[in-house]
Amino acid sequence: MTADGPATAAPAPGSSAEQPWPVRSIALKVSQWIDRLGSVWVEGQLTQITSRPGTRTAFLVLRDTSADMSLQLTCDPDLLRHSPIPLTEGSRVVVFGKLQYFTGRGSLSLRVTEIRPVGIGELLARIERLKALLAAEGLFDARRKQPLPFLPGTIGLITGRASAAERDVLSVAQSRWPAVCFEIRNTAVQGPTAVPQMLTALADLDRNPHVDVIVLARGGGSTEDLLPFSDEALCRAVSNARTPVVSAIGHEPDNPLLDLVADLRAATPTDAAKRIVPDAAAESAAVAEWRARSAAALRGWVRRELSVVTQLRSRPVLADPLRELTHRHDEVERLRLTARRDVERMLRTQETATRHLREKLTAVGPAATLARGYAVVQRVAGPERHVVRSIDDSPAGSQLRIRVADGAVTAAALGAQRITQKPAEPVQEKRT
Numbered sequence: 001m002t003a004d005g006p007a008t009a010a011p012a013p014g015s016s017a018e019q020p021w022p023v024r025s026i027a028l029k030v031s032q033w034i035d036r037l038g039s040v041w042v043e044g045q046l047t048q049i050t051s052r053p054g055t056r057t058a059f060l061v062l063r064d065t066s067a068d069m070s071l072q073l074t075c076d077p078d079l080l081r082h083s084p085i086p087l088t089e090g091s092r093v094v095v096f097g098k099l100q101y102f103t104g105r106g107s108l109s110l111r112v113t114e115i116r117p118v119g120i121g122e123l124l125a126r127i128e129r130l131k132a133l134l135a136a137e138g139l140f141d142a143r144r145k146q147p148l149p150f151l152p153g154t155i156g157l158i159t160g161r162a163s164a165a166e167r168d169v170l171s172v173a174q175s176r177w178p179a180v181c182f183e184i185r186n187t188a189v190q191g192p193t194a195v196p197q198m199l200t201a202l203a204d205l206d207r208n209p210h211v212d213v214i215v216l217a218r219g220g221g222s223t224e225d226l227l228p229f230s231d232e233a234l235c236r237a238v239s240n241a242r243t244p245v246v247s248a249i250g251h252e253p254d255n256p257l258l259d260l261v262a263d264l265r266a267a268t269p270t271d272a273a274k275r276i277v278p279d280a281a282a283e284s285a286a287v288a289e290w291r292a293r294s295a296a297a298l299r300g301w302v303r304r305e306l307s308v309v310t311q312l313r314s315r316p317v318l319a320d321p322l323r324e325l326t327h328r329h330d331e332v333e334r335l336r337l338t339a340r341r342d343v344e345r346m347l348r349t350q351e352t353a354t355r356h357l358r359e360k361l362t363a364v365g366p367a368a369t370l371a372r373g374y375a376v377v378q379r380v381a382g383p384e385r386h387v388v389r390s391i392d393d394s395p396a397g398s399q400l401r402i403r404v405a406d407g408a409v410t411a412a413a414l415g416a417q418r419i420t421q422k423p424a425e426p427v428q429e430k431r432t
């Protein structure tokens with residue numbers, strides 16, 4: 001506390017523009033922090049060796065084999081001269097040293113006290129360990145392999161510039177199918193820059209929608225020369241590529257890990273061209289053969305079907321289709337005449353029966369009765385007429401209408417006379 005109020009803390013150095021750190025302070029702090037890291041073992045590939053006679057320090061550049069990263073090294077020139085294996089640019093080594101930060105020029109380097117060249121045996125052992133790891137992850141599984149197109153529109157080719165592998169692939173592919181197209185990416189195929197360049201080319205071709213298949217081709221070489229094709233980063237990139245990848249590395253005995261990861265392994269670059277691009281002459285011959293076989297099969301089918309049709313036509317029902325109708329014509333005509341005769345006979349019978357009924361009806365009808373001298377007497381009472389059945393129905397003065405056979409007579413009743421009928425005599429039977 002002060003008389004004017006609570007005390008305020010002074011700002012920390014470097015926290016504001018008013019109190020910045022000096023360069024020496026930052027450089028010393030960085031140097032102290034790096035010094036606490038201690039000594040480490042580092043693996044890489046030597047890409048530059050500078051050792052001048054009479055100097056006490058040799059300068060080297062150690063590069064990562066799978067990434068575009070490098071580290072400056074310094075060492076005693078005696079380490080290089082007394083190495084059991086001569087160290088050259090491109091050698092794979094494992095170094096032991098301590099990081100140093102030079103405050104004067106603000107640079108960082110690894111002060112090396114031990115250099116161990118990585119021999120071929122060690123490299124092969126590492127490749128076997130990586131192979132077991134990738135196999136355990138399923139990168140070699142056949143189910144991951146993508147089928148190659150029958151006739152790729154564009155082939156992506158990753159190979160060395162003006163190399164024999166490039167010439168072999170181009171010449172063989174164009175001789176088999178002259179219209180084939182290529183997207184060529186020339187990269188380093190050995191040395192410290194090979195893997196980064198091939199990764200960039202592979203990603204570029206994989207993004208190209210016109211590229212249907214990618215070929216990584218290289219001629220033969222020593223085990224050290226083919227090491228980039230067993231690199232873990234390249235193997236994983238090939239496994240993750242959406243475009244089918246063909247490995248055409250070295251000769252038949254060469255077998256880098258890329259062969260196991262790729263969708264197709266070709267023994268040589270020439271074999272890759274043969275397996276990717278179909279032979280136009282062979283395909284034309286195959287098409288001609290298929291056409292001939294198809295035509296022969298079609299002609300055979302036509303002959304078989306024609307034979308079936310001929311057999312069908314030779315059958316009586318098809319040879320003379322109307323024969324059955326002709327055979328049945330007489331029977332149909334006979335049946336038709338029989339039916340007509342039966343119908344006419346039935347009509348005559350019914351006509352005779354009808355005539356007899358009509359005659360009976362005429363004989364017992366009113367007209368016949370009137371014709372025999374009988375008459376029908378009706379009493380006329382206004383619009384109504386009543387048949388007179390008794391003398392009681394027509395009192396004297398009644399107006400009568402008498403109907404006879406040929407007409408009717410109008411009369412008036414003058415009187416009535418009742419007739420007494422005698423009882424009928426019984427009929428006696430005659431006996432003989």
